[in-house]
Amino acid sequence: MRVGFAVPQSGPWATPGNMRRIATRAEELGYHELWTFQRLLYPVGHPMGPTYRSVHDPLITLAHLAGVTSRIRLGVAVINAYVQPVLLAKQLATLQTVSEGRLTAGLGLGWLPEEFEAAGVDMERRGRRGEEFVEVLRKAWADDVVEHSGEFYRVPPSHIDPKPVPGPPPILLGGTAEVALRRAGRLADGWVSSSREDLAAVAGRVDLIKATLAESGRDAAAFRFVCRGVTQVRAADDDRPLTGTYEKIRRDVDGLAASGVTDVFHDLGFDREFVTLDAKEAMRRAEEALEALAP
Numbered sequence: 001m002r003v004g005f006a007v008p009q010s011g012p013w014a015t016p017g018n019m020r021r022i023a024t025r026a027e028e029l030g031y032h033e034l035w036t037f038q039r040l041l042y043p044v045g046h047p048m049g050p051t052y053r054s055v056h057d058p059l060i061t062l063a064h065l066a067g068v069t070s071r072i073r074l075g076v077a078v079i080n081a082y083v084q085p086v087l088l089a090k091q092l093a094t095l096q097t098v099s100e101g102r103l104t105a106g107l108g109l110g111w112l113p114e115e116f117e118a119a120g121v122d123m124e125r126r127g128r129r130g131e132e133f134v135e136v137l138r139k140a141w142a143d144d145v146v147e148h149s150g151e152f153y154r155v156p157p158s159h160i161d162p163k164p165v166p167g168p169p170p171i172l173l174g175g176t177a178e179v180a181l182r183r184a185g186r187l188a189d190g191w192v193s194s195s196r197e198d199l200a201a202v203a204g205r206v207d208l209i210k211a212t213l214a215e216s217g218r219d220a221a222a223f224r225f226v227c228r229g230v231t232q233v234r235a236a237d238d239d240r241p242l243t244g245t246y247e248k249i250r251r252d253v254d255g256l257a258a259s260g261v262t263d264v265f266h267d268l269g270f271d272r273e274f275v276t277l278d279a280k281e282a283m284r285r286a287e288e289a290l291e292a293l294a295p
Contacts, residue, residue, distance in 0.1 A: 004264070007034050034074055039052045186212060206225050207260070
């Protein structure tokens, strides 16, 4: 099991100094990967909660942290496919290169109608759009002359350089529906769960993806099963996964490994009790958790 940590990206504690401190200390402690997420906007009056109210851009955050670290991997879970794929391909290729090959690119279909409206993209047929999105990304990273004419995207014959060095970043796909899990098994290098994932159901999701990998003639041993760990530290244990004392949370991580999960990253920012703390207290608790949950 590879263990990662989500950086301060939303709420009062998401300052540049705190980002750097968490990133460099996580690297010192042997964490595998730093993680960010995307939230483009927060509709007025929406009930989604304080975690999403004020969120820094995930790729610029990772680019900043690439400059203050040297070994720890850099992951985004996820960028949604309502952005323009050629522009995103260029951004991810550059981030892969400047980080010297440490990037993991998680992609999602998106679920918030207001974000699609603001991006000028139709929300219908998101699954098919997502598949074509991955196709365009991979062409942009691999083909000398990139050309694409599809249902959703057109790219005239073009050079899209430089290519990512040392090679394209691995792509993770999200989703919980059977069609989304099978899509990940067919097209991606891994699957990543969402903040709303029922962790008790993860084993079934892993099994379904592994079946799809076998049907597609792909190697399950090379596939990553990444779990966003909504980690909630409490004084007493709780029945919810990754909630309770540090000892209980570590046992839960072992349980996820037994379910077939290859990677988990602790994300304190989806704990509603945590995300409303003032910056100083949030950082104190985060540094304590970082030390206590280190791999």
